[in-house]
Amino acid sequence: MKRLLLLCSLVLLFNCKEEQKSLVKITAKTIKVDSTLSGDQNIEEVIAPFREKMVASINTVISYTPKDLVRTDGKLESSLGNLMADLSIERANPLFHKLTEKNIDFAMFNYGGIRAGIPAGEITNKHAFELMPFENSLVVVELTSDKIKELVTYLVENNKAHPLSKQVKLTVKNESSNLLVNDKPIDNSKTYFVLTSDYLQSGGDKMNFFKNPVNLYKLDYKVRDAIIDYFKSKDTLVSNLDGRFKKL
Template sequence: MKKILFSFLLVSFFLSCKDVAYKNTKIVGKTSQIDSTTVADSTYIKVIEPYKEKMIKEINTVLTYTPIDLVRTDGNRQSTLGNLLADLAYTRANPLFKKETGKDIDFALFNYGGIRSGIFTGDVTNRNAFQLMPFENMLVVVELSAEKVQELVNYFTNGNRAHPLSKQVQLTIRQNGHTLKIHGKPFDKSKTYYVLTSDYLQSGGDRMDFFKDPVKLYKLDYKVRDAIIDYFKSVDTLTSTLDNRVILK
């Protein structure tokens, strides 16, 4: 009898181990209102508090100082903040690109709409960097044909926005045309140029379609925001002016 019972239990065990196909038959949702009457759970607060304190400390860490307000609206086709952003990105990215390729970036271009906040007189913190660039955009370099560079310039001159353009460019805009110099040399229609931008713009963001399908694309594995923070850490004082990179006649 014991053998029969054991055999029965053994068979039952193996049958219970068979794969069973479960099917969801019902989904129930519940809305929990969170307002002033909600009581905080002290257990969770105790776990979260150290991380919260660390985050607050880091976000308010002073990186540098600015003696003037830096904004995107204080110039015509250029701005102190746009100039700073384009120049610092070039400064941080060019050594990486040169190490990889042995070549220099020709210039940098970003978009006006990508500047999400100004930086105002006083201490500059990590918070300012995150407010300025809240996105996870990465820096990339595109090798553009002369034809694509001309499309880029046409986009810039036909619009009425101060897109961040680095100081390696001298662009004179007239009513009947424009003159372009890069690194002090006249634009050469027979060569390609290396342009620094973000992966968002390279994919055609803000209608910058000239960045699509470049001769070659280089990914630097470096976030725009990280470049901003690293530059802020490297200088005691931020300086930026409206200069001759864009001249209107």
């Protein structure tokens, strides 16, 4: 009897032993995806109404511009960059004021964040999505005067047309620079409220001066939504180069 039990135990032990598996061969199959593939009619019937609605929405005319708006028509500022910064602060400041009873001092974004220009003529939702395809949101950072000076150093050294709002007047001559915010020089005893995107606030595009602010205010308002809301509020868009950032 004992021998029988021992034999049964050995059989169970070997049967329960995990089988070792190894890769023997890998096979692959190429499936060509092109116009020769036919769609599923049932799926097409479900999708069609949503597609038609989306196409109609994206092509809806929301404003007009008499001239091309681009990021390349100036060296240190641009018509499109000026417009983007100005419209963002116009749309965001009421939200910030309601939240804090304070006002935004100025806005700054990055040159690379402008992904497409807007050609002269009717403006649609499509133009807004092409201009800002990212899901970036607007935030306000409270910065010390030292951080503002770092911001100025970045602008001077970077030498690009980063979008700045009209509250800023930055003049560079030889090795010195002069910054005015709302026509006043920087006050070392003050902090400043600067509007930007959450991407840049986290140090995107090496804008590290936005990191670790005195306070950070999230407005829960996407940059693209601000652009669309502004466009819808204006029959005609107007934006010019006004010397808000220049080298003498």
